[in-house]
Amino acid sequence: MSLFYLPTISAGVKYLDEEESRHVIKVLRMEPGDEFTITDGRGFFYQTRITSIKAKKCAFEILEKKQIPKKDSSIHIAIAPTKNSDRIEWFVEKAVEIGIDEISFVLCQNSERKTINLARIEKIAISALKQSQQAWLPKLNSIKPFKELIQDGADQKFIGYVDEPTSISLKSLALPQKKYLVLIGPEGDFSKEELASAIGNGFKKISLGSNRLRTETAGLVACHTLQIINS
Amino acid sequence: MSLFYLPTISAGVKYLDEEESRHVIKVLRMEPGDEFTITDGRGFFYQTRITSIKAKKCAFEILEKKQIPKKDSSIHIAIAPTKNSDRIEWFVEKAVEIGIDEISFVLCQNSERKTINLARIEKIAISALKQSQQAWLPKLNSIKPFKELIQDGADQKFIGYVDEPTSISLKSLALPQKKYLVLIGPEGDFSKEELASAIGNGFKKISLGSNRLRTETAGLVACHTLQIINS
Structure with missing residues (x-):
């Protein structure tokens, strides 16, 4: 069909x-x-x-x-654009297929790419929406500074951080049926200052497993983990 | 590092x-x-x-x-090569990053692509292994006929099937700490005969959510669902 x-x-x-x-x-x-x-x-x-x-x-x-009624829970991922833009486009395609509600792009201290082609991202999202036969197109936001994004008022706010053995898994921290925001950093990760200011704004540090994931894989793994918790 | x-x-x-x-x-x-x-x-x-x-x-x-000791559980995905080989290569990269133990390629009645470049697949898997800092390279098998693959002796055997509203979700059927095999079909899905013969060989039909997923997305979603159940 x-x-x-x-x-x-x-x-x-x-x-x-x-x-x-x-x-x-x-x-x-x-x-x-x-x-x-x-x-x-x-x-x-x-x-x-x-x-x-x-x-x-x-x-x-x-x-x-x-x-088709809107779900009670909502998944918002704010992700740093990858150096190679194919990778972030791939993230958008797959996250829409699996089911995401909102995607933002975040400008960080260690960002290697500072722009995003939102028209192209929207085209990819629409194509994935049609492919996966859904009725709700996710909200797509342009790139915003880190400081602006951490003001968001989600129920549960998480920040992925690689070099932090004390992080708890997203699976253990996420409660079902909430409005989530997950921040996923660039290739060089968030800076210590960014991590501290996110935590000051109510974010929790999370781990996405023991393997070191690329930015786009981390974004997709976070999205699918929250999907599973809510299905 | x-x-x-x-x-x-x-x-x-x-x-x-x-x-x-x-x-x-x-x-x-x-x-x-x-x-x-x-x-x-x-x-x-x-x-x-x-x-x-x-x-x-x-x-x-x-x-x-x-x-690094081998885990008790093991995830084996047998997937039909996609028409566009970028897509199946993407699956290999991401499945290795997330953590998969064995990948096979399956030749089905509706397969649009009947060959796989195993040398290229192995290169992609090695690169993802290094990137994600792991010590176990997954076993990579060449393409095999459907009939041969369904003889496999895993603890839990699943077959993804799209046009089957009676399928139960993988999340509900998979038990922790098992050896799993999941069959993922081509763009045109498995045939009715293939589905029947898999079920005759101890496979259970599964659903991977309400959205219609592409072959490579279904493979990755199955892999990550089993990862979550075992983490």
């Missing part, structure tokens, strides 16, 4: 954009009368039927509308 | 190969007297000291040898 993404459907738009229309006509070879599903990325699935196919514009009517 | 991989160290070899020697000299700029750690990938870490640096050959002496 193909799922299409059309955020403007809730505002009354009843045709797919040029790129998705081309996919319907050229790849799926659909015709008027054929049905497909659309999500607005805000919790709704629409069952629709093609009414007309004009050049570059596939129009449809809505047959049924189904609401 | 850089970790080097030298499987022949246990047979008495006391110098790094050309590529690793170049890394020590040109990138890390080490000199005689400097120390580094080597693993044989079979459970040992060796603390070593450079004795001489000749062209393309870095010789060392062993200062200390430390054994």
Whole structure:
């Protein structure tokens, strides 16, 4: 089953954009009368039927509308962009597939990359949303300074820190059905000052297992650990 | 800390190969007297000291040898190679980082790719082993027919199956401290006959959550779920 993404459907738009229309006509070879599903990325699935196919514009009517309630828990990962941007893009794809609610990018003292292409990140997230057949597109935030991110008001706030044998595992510290924020640092880890100021703002140091994980792997492992605790 | 991989160290070899020697000299700029750690990938870490640096050959002496015991549980994932081989290579890198014991590749009725470059897979696994600072290189098996793989004698055997609302989650079925085998199918899933013959051989159908996961994501999610149950 193909799922299409059309955020403007809730505002009354009843045709797919040029790129998705081309996919319907050229790849799926659909015709008027054929049905497909659309999500607005805000919790709704629409069952629709093609009414007309004009050049570059596939129009449809809505047959049924189904609401997927938002979960009580929410997973927000704030991660430092990796030097190689493929790696952070891979994190976004996989975290969306598995199920994440919010992704932020954090600028740290040891960050090797200080920018993020948010338009590209959004495209990857939408593609993963459609692939994994979900109705809620995660919130994607642009890059913010570390100091700003640690002001966040989540129920449980964690900071991954590698060189800290005293850290307790995320699995033992996370309680079910909460709003979580997990900070994941860059290749060179958070600085001692950043760690101290996060702890001063209510964050707990966590370990993600005994192996040394890359930034993007740590982000995904944190996301999936919280998923498991809440499933 | 850089970790080097030298499987022949246990047979008495006391110098790094050309590529690793170049890394020590040109990138890390080490000199005689400097120390580094080597693993044989079979459970040992060796603390070593450079004795001489000749062209393309870095010789060392062993200062200390430390054994990392093998875990009681073991995770074996048998996965269908993905059409795009980047995706299966990504799975190998991440599964090794997180901690997997054995990887097999399975040839199914709906497989779109029927071969695997095992030399390249091994290189990726070694690189992930060094990166994540581990002493046990997972066993890597070449591609095998589905019928052969389902003869395996693991304690708990699972098969991921997408279009089966009756599947129970891996998290609920997996018991701690066992030897597990999980079969993960290709883009087109296992066939009904394959599913039936796996079940006839003691496999249990599992679900990996409500989202539709790509092959490589399903493999990693299965691996990490079992890791969490055993940590």
